[in-house]
Amino acid sequence: MSIFLHADTLIIRPMRQDDLEQVGAIDRISFSIPWPKKAFQYELNDNPRSTLWVAEANTPGRKNQVVGVIVSWLILDEVHIATLAIHPNHRGKGIAQRLILFALQDAVKKGAHQATLEVRANNIPAQELYRGFGFIVVGRKVRYYRDNNEDALVMTATEIEQILGGRLANSVLSN
Numbered sequence: 001m002s003i004f005l006h007a008d009t010l011i012i013r014p015m016r017q018d019d020l021e022q023v024g025a026i027d028r029i030s031f032s033i034p035w036p037k038k039a040f041q042y043e044l045n046d047n048p049r050s051t052l053w054v055a056e057a058n059t060p061g062r063k064n065q066v067v068g069v070i071v072s073w074l075i076l077d078e079v080h081i082a083t084l085a086i087h088p089n090h091r092g093k094g095i096a097q098r099l100i101l102f103a104l105q106d107a108v109k110k111g112a113h114q115a116t117l118e119v120r121a122n123n124i125p126a127q128e129l130y131r132g133f134g135f136i137v138v139g140r141k142v143r144y145y146r147d148n149n150e151d152a153l154v155m156t157a158t159e160i161e162q163i164l165g166g167r168l169a170n171s172v173l174s175n
């Protein structure tokens with residue numbers, strides 16, 4: 001499944017093996033503790049609970065540029081957003097919102113009713129992003145991140161099918 005957005009300049013599609021290098025580069029530039037090199041490979045090929053989507057930009061000057069990635073795990077009726085990152089040059093364009101929409105929509109189709117994630121306590125952009133999808137803070141993991149001992153906030157969203165219904169009504173995905 002893939003869908004065309006922004007007059008065919010951006011597509012959201014399942015991640016492929018040949019995306020690994022670009023996805024790894026986005027991860028490394030986005031996080032102070034990037035995933036180990038083989039982690040995305042494992043998620044892609046060996047974790048049956050994992051779903052990986054990428055945002056691919058196609059412009060006249062550059063084709064097939066991976067600009068964002070989201071990985072989620074489906075466990076019973078709960079989808080856990082394991083990682084989400086957008087290349088710094090492409091932030092603020094709604095790409096993360098679209099990746100989340102795809103990941104949640106796909107998870108709902110597979111039986112998910114709620115969603116969960118951890119986010120750094122100081123990562124306000126990400127928290128705002130998730131709040132927009134109905135996530136609320138339900139817990140705190142003290143000194144969770146080993147690089148700076150920052151706390152993690154645990155955020156969850158319930159009845160995600162209803163949240164998606166409202167979102168999709170206002171989204172290009174409904175066109």
Ligand SMILES: CC(C)(COP(=O)(O)OP(=O)(O)OC[C@H]1O[C@@H](n2cnc3c(N)ncnc32)[C@H](O)[C@@H]1OP(=O)(O)O)[C@@H](O)C(=O)NCCC(=O)NCCS
Pocket residue numbers: 030031083084085086087090091092093094095096097098118119120123124125126128129130132
């Ligand atoms: C957080 C991140 C994924 C957002 O990606 P993005 O594509 O720029 O986000 P979007 O353009 O889809 O923004 C959607 C919403 O997020 C929030 N948001 C995004 N950037 C923000 C910022 N700098 N400050 C405050 N809110 C912000 C806003 O609510 C925004 O909605 P609005 O445009 O209507 O105000 C991106 O900044 C990123 O990759 N950061 C580094 C990695 C990271 O922190 N990942 C999340 C780990 S939990």
